[in-house]
Amino acid sequence: MLGLNKKDATLLIVVAALTLCAPFILNPFPTGSAMAQFNAGYPDLMQRFIIFGIFAIGFNILFGLTGYLSFGHAAFLGVGSYSAVWIFKLFTYNVIPAITLSVVVAAIFSLFIGFVSLRRSGIYFSILTLAFAQMSFALAYSVLSNPKFNLTNGETGLQVYADDPQWFHRDSLPDLPHLFGLSMRSTYSLELGAWRFDFNAGYYLCAVILMIVFYLAIRIFRSPFGMMLRAVKSNQQRMNYTGLNTRPYTLAAFVISGMYAGLAGGLMAAMDPLAGAERMQWTASGEVVLMTILGGTGTLIGPVLGAGFIKYFENIFSKINDTVLHNWFAFLPDGIEDFVVFIVHPFIGKGWHLTLGLLFMLVVIFLPGGLVEGGQRIGRLLKGKKKAPDSEDPEHHPKETPHVAE
């Protein structure tokens, strides 16, 4: 199907089914029940799942395949958001031109940064991208936001004001990002007994785009180009002495992943017409690294899983507070209940980042292959410790000898 082998086609279909049915899957608990807090099927959060999924898929094309660890990809996401908001301000709230421009601008931006950063590799590359991203952040935060030349609107963030030109805007169109008149915020709610499911236009736009870019990612992974990228990760010296120029390969991967980031940024602005500099900060770059690693570096589905996992738990953990905890552990004797709540307390609510950091360390230490590898291990255990048969699929082979791409 679509030029994919059976396994990849199945994967694509599963991903498509999951994204399309997400409003059902993510809302398994009746509204108003005690468990409803674990529901994630509201538009805002589902959009974030998808957008960060796209971001991570793109990042994985660079990091997972070539091994070049960029600490600056948030810059491309930010650039994408700014471009989209500018389209909203100047021309129209239609999301198609906005998203297109975000991808194009991110591509140009990443071409420039990649061209410079890829002259070095290994840790130097990481630090160069980090420096570029921090510079972009500083540029967006203050340098490009002054009375003479205000491109980013600094701390406040770039947004659409009533006196912006919006040349192609007509009164019949919604006063919010829309797709040929269909507002991104329009949501159809389906009530089924105690359950409620939200179908949001913006979410489905994101979902369709995710499926397209996920398909493209599969194509890249299975292409000769993808094989060359894995070869770069494995042994650059051999690449060079085999007559292959590694620079354009890595640069192409860098730009592609930059475009994915720009697309994510554009979508973010399309869902909520606002762009702020904090999106470009290096901690935001760290977050996408985290999603990719947590899900499984170099695997197709891993980054999507990682993004969903982190965004879901970020949301849930942030909502839990001591009262909720006391309810959960009410069955315990009083003293123990208080003790347990006391122990758990630092990790919830505002302590989500602590949990995240710990999780990150645990994954890097014990499960370098991420959730995907974890799943495979469990699968193997269930199958009765039979060794998985050799296949040509590289992602199912945990690496035996790490080879640093330096």
Added chain:
Amino acid sequence: MDALLLQILNGLDKGSAYALIALGLTLIFGTLGVVNFAHGALFMIGAFCAVTVQRFLNLSFETIDETQKDFLGNPLKVKTPYVESWFGPDLGAGIIDWSVPLAILFAIPIMVLVGFVMERGLIKHFYKREHADQILVTFGLAIVLQEVVKYFFGANPIQTPEPNMLRGSVDLGMMVGFQANAIIYPIWRLVYFFFAIGIIGGVFAFLQFTTFGMVVRAGMADRETVGLLGINIDRRFTIMFGVASAVAGLAGVMYGPLNPPNYHMGMDFLVLSFVVVVVGGMGSLPGAVLAGFLLGILESFASTTWATTTIPGINQIIIYLVAIIILLTRPRGLMGRKGVMED
């Protein structure tokens, strides 16, 4: 001339902090070959050692002073720090006043211990892993340490003032023959600078003149050969990790009065310190120190009104800009050694 000197001086305090953190980073990288993203967190922990000491010294008990009345006519409750009751009000108050310098004594063992635990407990297991993994696990650790500190001390900056005696400024210009008020310089910045110089000198002397240091330097140059000599290089490297941790921590302790510590100060400094290390040359200790001061001074020049009106915000991007230019023209950095982290 005096304006020039003033800007150089203004760059010294940040430069000192960069140099101290970069020195530790380079020590760890040079000896253990590990890229430590949690090094900024050590700086931050150092700063919070000072906060802790200050809080301990200010622990008080309440007494009711019958001789004084509050505005309602009730006897006044007076808080007396324990220290004052132990050492008498004068000495006690003095001790509290000097809490930041005193925190050094507390910070050294704590930081060395933190360093040991970090190296033995975590970093040790990552020597043979890819650099990417090292970056990632230490990045995770940095987040954890930062969040733990935030949990205990809150998100807001905490004032850790310098001793009364060292508050205020001196007219440095007058001392060297300029006219009065040309170069007014805060005393604590001078203290910080000389403190940094002292530590840097100490580390270099330690590496230069002790046998321990000689072995470590030899190990940095060629680990395998030194290993072949039957010298247990790993244990020495662990100790160097403790030293690097202490250096970062002390840099943090003394930095408090310049900028009230908050939980994310480590991350803020870390990125710049990495840039400093790379500019100085990966694995070169003098390079790290030199680049630290150079970039600190450069940043101070870029912060002048003249610079910021010409190019708004130049002070915030100058370091990155310079780093990018240097990395591209001198890939090894200012004083990088051949063969360290090369392609």
Added chain:
Amino acid sequence: MGILDVKNVNKNFGGLKALSNVNLSVRENTVHAIIGPNGAGKSTLLNCLVGKLIPDTGSVMFDGKSVLGRSPYEINQMGISRVFQTPEIFGDLTVMENMMIPIFARRDGAFRMHAYESVANESGIIERAEQVLEDMNMADKRHMHAAAMSRGDKRRLEIGMCLSQEPRLLLLDEPTAGMARADTNNTIDLLKQIKEERDITIAIIEHDMHVVFSLADRITVLAQGTPLVEDDPQNIKGNPKVREAYLGESA
């Protein structure tokens, strides 16, 4: 005129003369061995041939074109393939993939953005790779991870990868260094077979005299950065200068 002509090449490192006035000519379809004691400049010479180092003076011509100033990948595209002292292969990839990459490189050049095609559809490349694997007696290992193989197999794979490109000149840098006797003999047999079956020029740098005399048609002896003699193997054995500089040392 040979296929590879090295003329008056000099290379200094600081004050150290690594190569002085090296002249060398490798004739087409021969096996030319370059031998010499440690520090004779063999590796420096090799690195000058493949673009890793640029000589201070002199010229290196391959098939009438200068290789100087070109990067390793360009020189490879001219038709020179190199085998390393320790096998350089793509350890994370399967044996089959290892074999396909050089064939892609020969067909598509140094870079091609074939990101939308599928590897599975490249039947021409796959067939060719399978054929080379067959020739190398490695067909049964095609799904193995390259890093998991024995050193001898890695060497075999690397040679196969080079041969799959049908190079005009194959450079071998101490191909049996650090190998067990059995592996060494296997490698010699493999190289002999290649020499007999193909029209190929081989330049080999070697320490092991057994290997050299089993394979070489022509030998250049390098000592202290300069060629001592160039002659046929039987004459080299009896040459007193060589004995003194090289064989004498090891005897």
